[in-house]
Amino acid sequence: MKLIMAIIKPFKLEEVRDALTAIGVQGATVSEVKGFGRQKGQTEIYRGAEYTTTFLPKVKIEVVVPEDIADQAVEAIQKTASTGNIGDGKIFVLDVGSATRIRTGETGESAL
Amino acid sequence: MTNKKHFRAGLMALAFGLVLGVLLNAVVVDPSWAQAAPAAAAPAAAAPAAPEPKLDTGDTAWMLTSTALVLLMTIPGLALFYGGMVRKKNVLSTLMQCFAITCLVTILWMVIGYSFAFTDGGPYLGDMSRALLNGIGKDTLAALAPTIPESVFAMFQLTFAIITPALIVGAFAERMKFSAMLWFMGLWSLLVYSPIAHWVWGGGFLGGLGVLDFAGGTVVHINAGVAGLVCALVLGKRRGYGTEPMAPHNLVASVIGASLLWVGWFGFNAGSAVSAGGAAGMAMAVTQIATAAAAMTWMFTEWALRGKPSILGIISGAVAGLVAITPASGFVDPIGALIIGIAAGLACYWGAMSLKRACGYDDSLDAFGIHAVGGIAGALLTGVFAVEAIGGTGKSGLIDGNPGQVLTQLYGILATVAWDAIVSFILLKVIDAVIGLRVTDEVERDGLDLHLHGETVP
Numbered sequence: 001m002k003l004i005m006a007i008i009k010p011f012k013l014e015e016v017r018d019a020l021t022a023i024g025v026q027g028a029t030v031s032e033v034k035g036f037g038r039q040k041g042q043t044e045i046y047r048g049a050e051y052t053t054t055f056l057p058k059v060k061i062e063v064v065v066p067e068d069i070a071d072q073a074v075e076a077i078q079k080t081a082s083t084g085n086i087g088d089g090k091i092f093v094l095d096v097g098s099a100t101r102i103r104t105g106e107t108g109e110s111a112l
Numbered sequence: 113m114t115n116k117k118h119f120r121a122g123l124m125a126l127a128f129g130l131v132l133g134v135l136l137n138a139v140v141v142d143p144s145w146a147q148a149a150p151a152a153a154a155p156a157a158a159a160p161a162a163p164e165p166k167l168d169t170g171d172t173a174w175m176l177t178s179t180a181l182v183l184l185m186t187i188p189g190l191a192l193f194y195g196g197m198v199r200k201k202n203v204l205s206t207l208m209q210c211f212a213i214t215c216l217v218t219i220l221w222m223v224i225g226y227s228f229a230f231t232d233g234g235p236y237l238g239d240m241s242r243a244l245l246n247g248i249g250k251d252t253l254a255a256l257a258p259t260i261p262e263s264v265f266a267m268f269q270l271t272f273a274i275i276t277p278a279l280i281v282g283a284f285a286e287r288m289k290f291s292a293m294l295w296f297m298g299l300w301s302l303l304v305y306s307p308i309a310h311w312v313w314g315g316g317f318l319g320g321l322g323v324l325d326f327a328g329g330t331v332v333h334i335n336a337g338v339a340g341l342v343c344a345l346v347l348g349k350r351r352g353y354g355t356e357p358m359a360p361h362n363l364v365a366s367v368i369g370a371s372l373l374w375v376g377w378f379g380f381n382a383g384s385a386v387s388a389g390g391a392a393g394m395a396m397a398v399t400q401i402a403t404a405a406a407a408m409t410w411m412f413t414e415w416a417l418r419g420k421p422s423i424l425g426i427i428s429g430a431v432a433g434l435v436a437i438t439p440a441s442g443f444v445d446p447i448g449a450l451i452i453g454i455a456a457g458l459a460c461y462w463g464a465m466s467l468k469r470a471c472g473y474d475d476s477l478d479a480f481g482i483h484a485v486g487g488i489a490g491a492l493l494t495g496v497f498a499v500e501a502i503g504g505t506g507k508s509g510l511i512d513g514n515p516g517q518v519l520t521q522l523y524g525i526l527a528t529v530a531w532d533a534i535v536s537f538i539l540l541k542v543i544d545a546v547i548g549l550r551v552t553d554e555v556e557r558d559g560l561d562l563h564l565h566g567e568t569v570p
Contacts, residue, residue: 044359045418045420045422046359046360046422046424047424047425047428047464047465047478048418048464048465048466048468048469049358049359051357051358051359
């Protein structure tokens, strides 16, 4: 099993979700996060006082998938979340030691 | 620490009780204070041979409405306008200050403030004849507005006495001790607001000289703005001013607040006609026009110079226009209002953007930059654009063949600024020496809400 952690632009979330369900992913966890990368911050001005936001809002998707569809899932996210501009985000893949479904106690890939 | 706090609170209660007791005693015992003022003490506009004054139900209905509208300007209007502009950790303290001022000034007004402002007394201060609203009964008509009950007149004027100190909150927001704020506002209301209201509206020397201030450009806005500047200077800058982000935490609240101010201002300006007729109607029209013009001016100026038309900008411009048209609202025609609005938008944009930066003071929410700058612009332009066709005989400005009016207006501004600045400065210094004005660094860092009021907004 692999944990795919993708940081994407917030407005791309729905598209990515659709792409993941299309390849058989049954669930994911999404959080609103802030961070910085190559994309510069935005400047806000209030009555002449300028504030540069150094951390930009992003969405983090965490999804655990069976080994065999991990590459497919990464590709799906990469394709749908891409706009071609800086700030599109990143995808990380990690190994997962175990998985347990809390309701039934099932473990391994059947718990996904 | 806690003992000291209790001691102080006790002292405050004691002082309050003492004042009340002395006044009660004076009113009950001393017959010279107890007599009611003569019913029709000849306001400037009233003709000498006027028939016996008679209550007008239309006027009274409008003034009851206006009173409610002007109260709405402070709570929740101004409270939300200011509350949205501070950081989240200080929003409750800002709302609390506005609300507490509303209550404090109400009591002080009833005790002596109204009497100081609106009784004959002399050129500088009224007398004590209306202390504790003594002599105002169900059938008493207002001497200065003989078609409405004096109770309504006193409450209408009270709402002005409330919003004026509340406007000052914008200058020292996020760093003043609540106790010091109460002391300052209470004393300021009695020693600055009431006298200046008397000078201009209560039969005092500025009104006598012909200074034109229809609804409070001098009495309310210049007064509050200058006191705000003195507060900002005496208290000093907020921790981290200029280095840490101090962006408004909720502009939606500010927009709601500014919109309530605009709506309430119809009571403020059209209500200042103290009658329900053509004067009120024209005041309402010019208020709407000047406000829209100033808001658009600020928006386009910011768009041109800063690249984006901001919501904080357009609402700031609207308030600037409301402030500037206030002294002029009973004296100018719609074209005058349009020009005053545009001028106010430009002047206050400069006041909030450039002047503050150039001078380096921390007027947190631009009480001076908008209210004093806009008030001064409005007061001077009233002297330019006043026309007899609107304001009546003798109420003319530069464009109506009376260039001297501009100087009269200037004199009114200078007198107000001088008294206001000096007394505010002394009050702040005395309060600072006795109980201290500023919260500690820790309180300021964590927020006034948590430390001073024991509450926070999640």
